[in-house]
Amino acid sequence: MTPISRVGAFAARHRLSAVWGLLCALTLAGTQAARLGAVPALAVLALALAKAQIVADQFMGLRRVHALWRFLMLLYLSGVGALVAYAFISR
Amino acid sequence: MDSSTFATRPLALPAARPGRRRAAVREPLPGDLAIWFFIAAELAVFGVLFAAYAFARRAEPGLFAAGQAQLPLGIALANTLALLTSSFAVARAVESVRADRARACARWLGAALALGLGFVALKLVEFDRDAAHGFSLSRNLFDMFYLSLTVFHFMHVLMGMLILGFVAIKAARGGYSARAHAGVESAASYWHMVDLLWIVLFALVYLLH
DSSP, X not given: OOOOOHHXXXXXXXXXXXXXXXXXXXXXXXXXXXXXXXXXXHHHHHHHHHHHHHIIIIISOGGGBOHHHHHHHHHHHHHHHHHHHHHHHTO | OOGGGGOOSOOOOOOOOTTSOOOOOOBOOSSOHHHHHHHHHHHHHHHHHHHHHHHHHHHOHHHHHHHHHTSXXXXXXXXXXXXXXXXXXXXXXXXXXXXXXXXXXHHHHHHHHHHHHHHHHHHHHHHHHHHHTTOOTTTOHHHHHHXXXXXXXXXXXXXHHHHHHHHHHHHHTTOOOSSOOHHHHHHHHHHHHHHXXXXXHIIIIXXXX
16 A cells, blocks of 8 residues: 655556557457467467466556565466466377 | 565655665555455466366367357457456556545546446357357357356456446545555456456467467
8 A cells, every 4th residue: 555656656657558558469469360370379378378467567566566476476377377288289 | 484475554665865776665465465365266266267178178179169260259359458458447546546646546447447347248249149159058068168267257347347336436435545545456456357367268268279
């Protein structure tokens, strides 16, 4: 519940807008690439997991808290990603 | 691991001194600690469902490919953009209240709610379309997983909107300030979790062939 200054709020607005633009661009590019079959399935999966980590870090605010929480989220996403990837490549 | 790892109380930032590097200051987890236990439980449940979907797909790739080909990618993409944008709006709401701008916070939460409503409307269109195509829980394995995952997530969206609605009303009435806004941060954390899960779900169910 930490208050921030006006300067801090201004910087945060720009950072959040940039992150939102990046996430939308990655979504559109990833969807188009997957639709055309231009990239392997694992690349689509990796992109989705990277976007999820960005949401956790930038929108949820995990980049500001103890590194343990960020690591746990990374561990979760990596674990889910590894299981899904294994199911895809072992068929 | 020190006690600040689990701290949820306000943490004062030290004033920056010219010519000196400020030490990295870690803030406590946003919102109430309880919401993070809830989020962890939800992530675990969805993690198991995602893995189960992937392994079921491995057993019947043809069936899953045929089912995925019937899904409306355009609607799912629009829903992804809607949730990403609503998550952005919620993040802006949190930044607004941290800067002691409670009215702006309420407006951003209202925008997030409107986008959530858009998600719900599009999802209902998709479910109606699915029903017309004969999707049902008992038809086959793909339908069962697809409907279970998307309906379960849909319920989380509805719950998130309910929470955001309560918080938005309280924010509009001046119920939060820069010093006391744990409710906004808790609601925001939940909503970002809903967004995060949809990002993985969208890739897994709609994109991965």
